[in-house]
Amino acid sequence: MLKVFKALVKRDMTLAWRRRTDLLNAVLFFVMVSSLFPLAIGADPKLLRLIGPGVVWVGALLSCQLTLPRLFASDHADQTLEAMVLAPTPLSVLVLAKVLSHWLCANMPLVFIAPVLGMQFGLGPEALGVLALSLALGTPSLSLIGAIAGALTLGLRGAGMLVALLVLPLYCPVLIMGCLAVEATVSGLSPEPYLLLLAAFSLATVAIGPWAIATAIGIAYE
Amino acid sequence: MLQVKQLTCVRADRPVFQGLSFDLKASRLMQVVGVNGSGKTSLLRILAGLLKPAEGSVSWRGMPIEQQTSDYSLARVYMGHANALKGDLSAMENLHWACLLAGRDPTQPVIAEALNHWGLNRRHHLPLRVLSQGQQRRAALARLSLLLDAKLWLLDEPFAALDTEAQEALEHLIARFLDEGGSVILTTHQAFGLSPRITDRVDLDRLRASC
Numbered sequence: 001m002l003k004v005f006k007a008l009v010k011r012d013m014t015l016a017w018r019r020r021t022d023l024l025n026a027v028l029f030f031v032m033v034s035s036l037f038p039l040a041i042g043a044d045p046k047l048l049r050l051i052g053p054g055v056v057w058v059g060a061l062l063s064c065q066l067t068l069p070r071l072f073a074s075d076h077a078d079q080t081l082e083a084m085v086l087a088p089t090p091l092s093v094l095v096l097a098k099v100l101s102h103w104l105c106a107n108m109p110l111v112f113i114a115p116v117l118g119m120q121f122g123l124g125p126e127a128l129g130v131l132a133l134s135l136a137l138g139t140p141s142l143s144l145i146g147a148i149a150g151a152l153t154l155g156l157r158g159a160g161m162l163v164a165l166l167v168l169p170l171y172c173p174v175l176i177m178g179c180l181a182v183e184a185t186v187s188g189l190s191p192e193p194y195l196l197l198l199a200a201f202s203l204a205t206v207a208i209g210p211w212a213i214a215t216a217i218g219i220a221y222e
Numbered sequence: 223m224l225q226v227k228q229l230t231c232v233r234a235d236r237p238v239f240q241g242l243s244f245d246l247k248a249s250r251l252m253q254v255v256g257v258n259g260s261g262k263t264s265l266l267r268i269l270a271g272l273l274k275p276a277e278g279s280v281s282w283r284g285m286p287i288e289q290q291t292s293d294y295s296l297a298r299v300y301m302g303h304a305n306a307l308k309g310d311l312s313a314m315e316n317l318h319w320a321c322l323l324a325g326r327d328p329t330q331p332v333i334a335e336a337l338n339h340w341g342l343n344r345r346h347h348l349p350l351r352v353l354s355q356g357q358q359r360r361a362a363l364a365r366l367s368l369l370l371d372a373k374l375w376l377l378d379e380p381f382a383a384l385d386t387e388a389q390e391a392l393e394h395l396i397a398r399f400l401d402e403g404g405s406v407i408l409t410t411h412q413a414f415g416l417s418p419r420i421t422d423r424v425d426l427d428r429l430r431a432s433c
Contacts, residue, residue, distance in 0.1 A: 007322045011311070018310040018349075079304040086270060086300055088292035088325045221272050 004089045005097045012101035023067065027109050030063035034117040045122045052121025053131060053182035057175055059117070060110045060135055061142065065167065067106040068146035069160045071098065072217070076154050085221055092210035095217070099147045099209070107139040123186065130185040130195070134178040137198040144202075144209035145170045151216035174201060223248055223405060224269070224374060229278035231264045238264055239429040242278070244422065248373075249400050251419050252407045256426030262409040263303070265426065266376045269407065270300035282374075296325050297373040301380065305362035309351030313337055313361040316350060320365050328368050336367040340391060359383050363392055370399055377408040389414065 075081040153159035181194035238261035
C-alpha cells in the first residue's frame with residue numbers, strides 16, 4: 001500500500017513537472033497580487049503593516065484555488081481515475097497521495113515565497129517567520145477542502161465556478177486564523193494559539209478529508 | 223466463478239436491460255452483443271464494480287462483489303473504451319503505474335518485453351501523446367500482457383482502432399489467457415478470429431426492457 005502511495009505521489013509530481021507552466025501561473029499570480037497592493041496603496045508603513053498579512057494570505061488562498069480544478073478533473077477525463085476506483089488499494093489512500101503531491105507542487109512554493117512578499121509590507125523577521133509557518137500549517141487544509149469540492153463536482157460543466165463557491169466559505173476559518181497569527185506577532189503577542197488552531201484544523205481535514213473525497217468520487221461514478 | 227443473477231440496469235431513469243442471468247466458468251470466453259445503446263458498456267461497468275445495478279446481484283466465487291475485499295480487484299481487469307493512460311507520461315511509466323495500481327510490480331525489462339511484443343520498440347520512453355492513436359491503444363493493451371495472472375478480463379471493444387497485426391496479437395493473448403484458466407467477457411461488433419472459442423454469448427437486444 002505504501003509502495004502505491006509513493007508511486008502515485010511520484011507520478012503526480014512528474015506530471016506536474018511536465019506541465020510546470022500551469023503551476024508557474026499560479027505562483028506568478030500569487031506574486032503579482034501581493035506585489036500590486038503596496039504599489040496601489042502607497043508607502044505608508046503603518047497601513048502596509050496592517051494589511052500585509054491579510055493580502056499575502058488572500059493571495060495564497062486564491063492561488064491555491066487556481067490549481068484545484070485540475071486535481072481530479074484530468075484523471076477523470078482520461079479515465080485513469082477509474083483505474084484508481086477499481087484498484088485493490090483503498091481509494092482514500094490514493095486520494096491522500098494525490099492531495100499530498102498537489103500540496104507539494106502548488107502550495108509549498110507559496111510557503112517559501114510568502115516571506116519575500118511579506119517584506120514589501122514592512123513586516124519584521126519574526127512576523128515573516130510566523131507568516132511562513134502559518135501558511136505551512138494552514139495550506140494542507142486548503143488542499144484537502146479543495147479536493148473534496150473538486151471530487152464532488154467531477155464531470156460537471158462549469159465545475160471551476162462551483163468549486164469556488166463550495167470552497168470559499170470553508171476557507172474562511174483558515175484565512176482568519178492565519179492572518180490573526182501574523183497580526184498577533186506584529187502587535188507583540190504570542191501567535192501560538194492561532195498556529196495551534198491552524199494545525200488542528202489541518203489535522204482534522206487530513207483525518208476526514210480522504211474519506212470524504214473517496215466517497216464523493218464513488219458517487220460521481222454511480 | 224462469476225455469477226450474475228437477474229441483473230437490471232437503469233440509466234438516466236430509463237431501463238436498459240432486465241433479467242440478465244448467467245454463470246461464467248473458468249476458461250470461458252463470453253461475447254456480449256447488442257445494438258448501440260443496448261447497455262454493453264453498462265453491463266461491463268456493473269461487472270467491474272463501477273456501477274451499481276438497479277436490481278440483481280453479481281457474485282465472484284460465491285460472494286457478492288460489493289462485499290469482496292481486495293480479492294476481486296486483484297482478479298479482474300477492466301479495460302474501457304478509453305486507454306486510461308497519461309499523455310504526458312511515457313509508455314513505460316504508464317504501464318508501470320497501471321501495474322502497481324493493479325497490485326503487481328513488474329520490473330522494467332518485463333514491461334519493455336511486453337511493449338516490444340506490441341510493436342512499440344524504441345518508443346518506451348517517448349511521451350505517449352506523440353504516438354499515434356493506434357500505438358496508444360497498443361500501449362494500453364500491453365497492460366493485458368502484464369496481467370495474465372488475473373482471473374477475469376472485462377474488455378470493452380478491445381478490437382476498435384487496431385490494425386490486423388495488433389488484432390492478431392490480441393487474439394493470441396486472449397487465447398493464451400483462456401488456456402491458463404482465465405475467463406474473458408468482451409463486447410465487439412467486429413468479426414474476430416476467436417469465434418470458434420466463444421462458449422457463451424449474451425444478446426442484450428433480447429433482454430431489452432419494454433417501456
